[in-house]
Every structure is written in C-alpha cells, then in structure tokens.
Amino acid sequence: MSDPTLPPLYDRWMTNHLPGPVTPEPRATCEDCVMCSKPDGTMPAVAYPFNPRVRCCSYTPHLPNFLVGAILADDHPATAAGQVSVRERIAAGIGVTPLGLSHSPVTATLHNASVNAHGVSEALRCPHYVVEDATCGIWRHRNGMCATWWCKHERGATGHHFWMTLKALLDAVEQALARWCLLELDYGVGGLPMTLIRSGEEEIGRLDANALDGRVDPSVQSLYWGAWVGREEEFYQACAARVAPLAWKDVLDICGPDVGLFAKGLLDAWMAREAHDVPARLRLGGFHLLGINEQGATVVTYSPFDPITIPALLMTALHYFDGRSTEEAFQVLADERGLQLDDALLGALLDYRVFVDAPE
Ligand code: SF4
Ligand code: SF4
Incomplete structure (x- = not known):
C-alpha cells in the first residue's frame, strides 16, 4: 500500500x-x-x-x-x-x-x-x-x-x-x-x-x-x-x-x-x-503578465508558483467578459471572433480566477 x-x-x-x-x-x-x-x-x-x-x-x-x-x-x-x-x-x-x-x-x-x-x-x-x-x-x-x-x-x-x-x-x-x-x-x-x-x-x-x-x-x-x-x-x-x-x-x-x-x-x-458550476455572469479577475509569445500569455493569478497560459486568440477577446451574461459573452465571442471555449479551458480560467463571478 x-x-x-x-x-x-x-x-x-x-x-x-x-x-x-x-x-x-x-x-x-x-x-x-x-x-x-x-x-x-x-x-x-x-x-x-x-x-x-x-x-x-x-x-x-x-x-x-x-x-x-x-x-x-x-x-x-x-x-x-x-x-x-x-x-x-x-x-x-x-x-x-x-x-x-x-x-x-x-x-x-x-x-x-x-x-x-x-x-x-x-x-x-x-x-x-x-x-x-x-x-x-x-x-x-x-x-x-x-x-x-x-x-x-x-x-x-x-x-x-x-x-x-x-x-x-x-x-x-x-x-x-x-x-x-x-x-x-x-x-x-x-x-x-x-x-x-x-x-x-x-x-x-x-x-x-x-x-x-x-x-x-x-x-x-x-x-x-x-x-x-x-x-x-x-x-x-x-x-x-x-x-x-x-x-x-x-x-x-x-x-x-x-x-x-x-x-x-x-x-x-x-x-x-x-463542483464545476459556471456563474451566470463573468468578469475578469486580476492577473500579472509573466511572459508572452506566439502561443499566448503566461499570467500569474492566485500564486506566483502556479502561472497559467492564456491562448493568444483568447487574450485579445477577454474584454467580452465584462459582467454581461455568460451566455451572451460566449455568443459574441463565437459571432465576432469565431471562438468557442471548451469546457476544460473554461474550467481552468474559472479555477485560476482569470474569470470571476460578476454580481448582478
Ligand atoms: S519544511 Fe520540508 S523538510 Fe521541513 S518539516 Fe516541512 S516538509 Fe519536512
Ligand atoms: S514539487 Fe513538491 S517539493 Fe517541489 S516545490 Fe512543489 S511541493 Fe515542493
């Protein structure tokens, strides 16, 4: 054992x-x-x-x-x-x-x-x-x-x-x-x-x-x-x-x-x-930029020892998450940028507090 x-x-x-x-x-x-x-x-x-x-x-x-x-x-x-x-x-x-x-x-x-x-x-x-x-x-x-x-x-x-x-x-x-x-x-x-x-x-x-x-x-x-x-x-x-x-x-x-x-x-x-709940409204949490390359941006959120990499395309579209409903933000993201967040990436962005709950 x-x-x-x-x-x-x-x-x-x-x-x-x-x-x-x-x-x-x-x-x-x-x-x-x-x-x-x-x-x-x-x-x-x-x-x-x-x-x-x-x-x-x-x-x-x-x-x-x-x-x-x-x-x-x-x-x-x-x-x-x-x-x-x-x-x-x-x-x-x-x-x-x-x-x-x-x-x-x-x-x-x-x-x-x-x-x-x-x-x-x-x-x-x-x-x-x-x-x-x-x-x-x-x-x-x-x-x-x-x-x-x-x-x-x-x-x-x-x-x-x-x-x-x-x-x-x-x-x-x-x-x-x-x-x-x-x-x-x-x-x-x-x-x-x-x-x-x-x-x-x-x-x-x-x-x-x-x-x-x-x-x-x-x-x-x-x-x-x-x-x-x-x-x-x-x-x-x-x-x-x-x-x-x-x-x-x-x-x-x-x-x-x-x-x-x-x-x-x-x-x-x-x-x-x-739990893996997705809040009804999302806004951006705070983060520090650690490094950036063609793949994306590496940012520090809750701990300097555990950074996360945000894909380059998504980095330019984070502003859609401004407190509007999550459903609407996803729709605009798809319509205007042709982007869809898969569950794993969305879960990571929530867990790392890149996205946080936006009160109504
Ligand atoms: S700091 Fe490290 S070496 Fe010291 S007691 Fe804790 S786990 Fe053990
Ligand atoms: S991998 Fe293990 S030993 Fe190394 S810093 Fe992390 S917790 Fe400590």
Whole structure:
C-alpha cells in the first residue's frame, strides 16, 4: 500500500471526516521538483525557480508537543534523520517549550523580512530537510502547514482554498491538542506567558540579546518546564501517547467550537472542489503578465508558483467578459471572433480566477 498523502495520524482523522480520500496534487512532482531548473538548464515557467538544496522547505516548522513526541518514539527508518534534527532543536533550547518546538525568533524575523527568498535561500532552510536525498526527516509526523502546502494545484485557486482550509483546521487542532496535553499531564501553567499558551509559539520580532546570540536563559527554561526540566523528551513522548489513540470524534469533543467551525468549513471547501458550476455572469479577475509569445500569455493569478497560459486568440477577446451574461459573452465571442471555449479551458480560467463571478 502506498503512503497516504497526509501524515498517518491526520490521514486517519480526515478519513473519518471527509467523504473521500485526500489525494496529492499531481502537478507538484516532488520526486523531481517541478519548481527547480533541470540539469539541461530548462527553467520552470514560474516567477523564479527554486534551489534544489531547499525546494519549498524554506522555514522552520512549529511542531506541537505531541508531534515532537511521535517523532522521538518512531523507530521507522524514514524518521531516523528527523529524530537527530529534533534532538538538536531540543538541545539548542531555542523555542523549546511544553507546547512544542517553535522557530527561533531570529529565523522567523528573517523569514518575514525576506523577499523572493522562499525556496531559494539556504539560510531559511528547514532543519529537518535532508539535503543529500532531498527528503523530509519528519515526513510521517510533519505538521499541518507542511502536510498541506503544494506549489501547484490541479484546480488552481479552488484547490488552493481546499488545502488552506485543511491547514487552518490542522493548525487549530495542533494548538488545542497541545494545550489539552498540558492539562492531561497536570502541567502547572504558571510559568508560561499567556501569549505563548494561546498561540503555542514565541512572539515574532522580539529579539533580545539572548535571541540574537542564540542563547537560552536557563531561568526562563526552568520557569517554563517546572518539574519536567531536563526531562523534555519524556514529556513530549507522554503527550504523543495521549494523542495517538484519539479518534476524530474525540478530537472534535476535546478541541471545541473553534475546531468544529474549521471542520465544517473544510467540508464546504471539499464540496467546492467537487463542483464545476459556471456563474451566470463573468468578469475578469486580476492577473500579472509573466511572459508572452506566439502561443499566448503566461499570467500569474492566485500564486506566483502556479502561472497559467492564456491562448493568444483568447487574450485579445477577454474584454467580452465584462459582467454581461455568460451566455451572451460566449455568443459574441463565437459571432465576432469565431471562438468557442471548451469546457476544460473554461474550467481552468474559472479555477485560476482569470474569470470571476460578476454580481448582478
Ligand atoms: S511541493 Fe515542493 S517539493 Fe513538491 S514539487 Fe512543489 S516545490 Fe517541489
Ligand atoms: S518539516 Fe519536512 S516538509 Fe516541512 S519544511 Fe521541513 S523538510 Fe520540508
């Protein structure tokens, strides 16, 4: 049986929640990264190519306590490198709290301030990325962000919306379950700042001397960890043991209305991805021109990583879609330009928001 698209724990929960399996995005060919230049020098048709030594693994993921514990407890060979990198993060102590492992404030600030560096800069590379074989050391236990990010989406913005809604749900589940683990383990929360309890991560942009120099203040660490100080790995594994047996119904009960709302939103996003409705009136959405040749124009709509090519003939006739009825626009297009849009092209133009719904 092939690996599920999602990490096994999240796959089990989503199998219980969604009407069908979550399948990968076929145009994001990770085994031969579609965003990187080829050895013969062929460049991908995107705003800028990625660096094969980084690919899309351009940030340091926040890992909730139960995922840290699951990595440490997993004896699968695919997780061996991840155990090393997670132990390195724990030993470094930066962003290591009972809620999980968060990014260092310096890395987070660099990431936020960078421009066109995602996928390129090695300074931003994830500590769990295994450069030698271009794999993820914690693949089986990666977080919601990593499990849902794709550079390309079969259904453009419609597909992107589905994955971002799933990300929002998994983010909320991770935050809530990380807090639930503190209650389960009778952890005294007195030492944790309230802002940290809410988000699970240190505030970005707060760079004191310790943060800038990569040092950890031992007094803060002992305040954070209380009776568990020095036993961080044991704590994380205890969290994983609490979460591993939970059914999706348990997760919904524990996590409350926040997660309930996101779960409902995900079902709506699933249905939207299944639907192929054509609005009664269409107008043009916004796009940036990336390149043009005799075949047509390559434009960026919802993402710089997933441009679309509009055929040259159609490019000169887009102005017919000005809010008049879709039926009339098609008729004029046929009468005046002899053009007929087939279903596949029309679907792509809608999915990529070249055409958008025009309210009456
Ligand atoms: S999702 Fe990441 S690794 Fe996969 S093809 Fe896209 S950029 Fe490459
Ligand atoms: S955790 Fe894995 S998938 Fe996520 S950024 Fe790091 S290497 Fe990439």
